[in-house]
Amino acid sequence: MSVREWRQLKELVTILGPFAQATDQTQRDKVVTISMLAPSVVGLHKHAVVMNNAGRYLKKLSAALRDSLARRFAGIFDYMHMELHMEDIAVTNKLFGHELYIIAAVMDPRHLTQWLLEDDEELELKIQYKEPLEAAADVTNEVNVPVAADVEDAAGEPVFKLPRLFDCQQEENIPVTTSNPNTVLTISGQFTTYLELARSTPMAARDPLVFWHRKREILFKLYPLAQKVLSVPASSAAVEMIFSHGGILMRPHRTSMSDAVLENLIFCKCNRLQGLV
Template identity: 30%
Template structure:
């Protein structure tokens, strides 16, 4: 029996994409270093904290720094930018920490950093959770992040190197998704995130369906047909198992007796082909909640339903990122 491939953790991989890119982008280091020192000062000096709180309020406290968590760094930057720049500089100078004041260029650089990383934070949050479907968001998230970075290229003023680094790392670490030819190998090595479950899950979640296959996201126009074919092939491998609801089972029990075999039983319609089911699904999928959608349509789309409940149950991330 073939060994089952273990899926990679999406949140951890995205953590590596952003973390490595931030380390490579030296221009952002001075600003983040000041932010880290400011955060540390707020958490170690009660005198400075009192002055800071008096000016900005206790709710504006900057979270403590954690070097390995870029999403916490993003949260720190967001909180910092809620402060008035000039007032913050005045508070720091008055407290004898003028060296921690942010220059206008550094302040604008941090604003640009938030614009760049905010969608990465959204993708991380979207693909985590124990009681929600997460696997279906992987492919749309990765492709949307790539498109987000592509759009930013002509707009950024300070962090063009970060945008390039993020896009290169995203393409490398999620190579299987960008190849789209899922489960294909290069030089005998399986590309990361190349398991077909990612495509099938995205396609069978009505919140995404095949709407994520757009010309500005993927170049090839043949991809949509290929993804649809993969889902149809998966559905065709399912054995047709008729659904019998509780009421029908009760009726059958009531008719049991000496001549029960002579009673004409109602025929359940399980004859629609996976191809017709897929076509119907694509027509009616328009952003519905996946769990509710498949609960309502499991009898009309039986073959697709069995594929959907299997692939959508796979978690995208193995553990939550703090």
């Protein structure tokens, strides 16, 4: 490989690295995944814009990925008033525009509101129990990041750090200050308490399933909402795996197998892989 090809390859890895992370995070089947969607889209959009501004060889690829995100997740972009960057493309079918994706991200103690490009206190106050989340305020517009590289090498080429998708997930360890027990009796009070409890918990202990199970008595009004939104899978990867197992079990020499037997075999096989039987 020539020096130019090697630099192009390094820039390609830098561009595609966060996209690989997002794929791995949203296709898992044993953890909460729905809360990964909105933070992933926001993080990938920011990353694509940064690489489009700072990249040297693959600017068109970064721009294409940026526009593809805006087209595929136009609902999230519109919901959060984010810039679409597509002057010549009219997006009529705004997919992923349901408030579920925003609520799930906020209800996940790993994300809270850190994934927003700007702190939006109004968005926090709009979380309502069993009620749709109103349209978010103008959270972010154009991402004004001039460069993605910290230093340049001897030849003047930018040296990129390998990006992480969720760099916003940082330790806060903010102590709990809520002292009035009456504040947890209201929705807004419980939401404030939830934010304080989550931010005072170390990042390594913020597993959403464990966190909400332990805090279910304190956050008794938010707990049913968390159960409802966090149980939604972000992708069909788990369902596709079940179909794959069905294809393996239904061999040509087993054509006489009844539907009930096939269903029971698939049920036992998949649950055994999950350690449930």
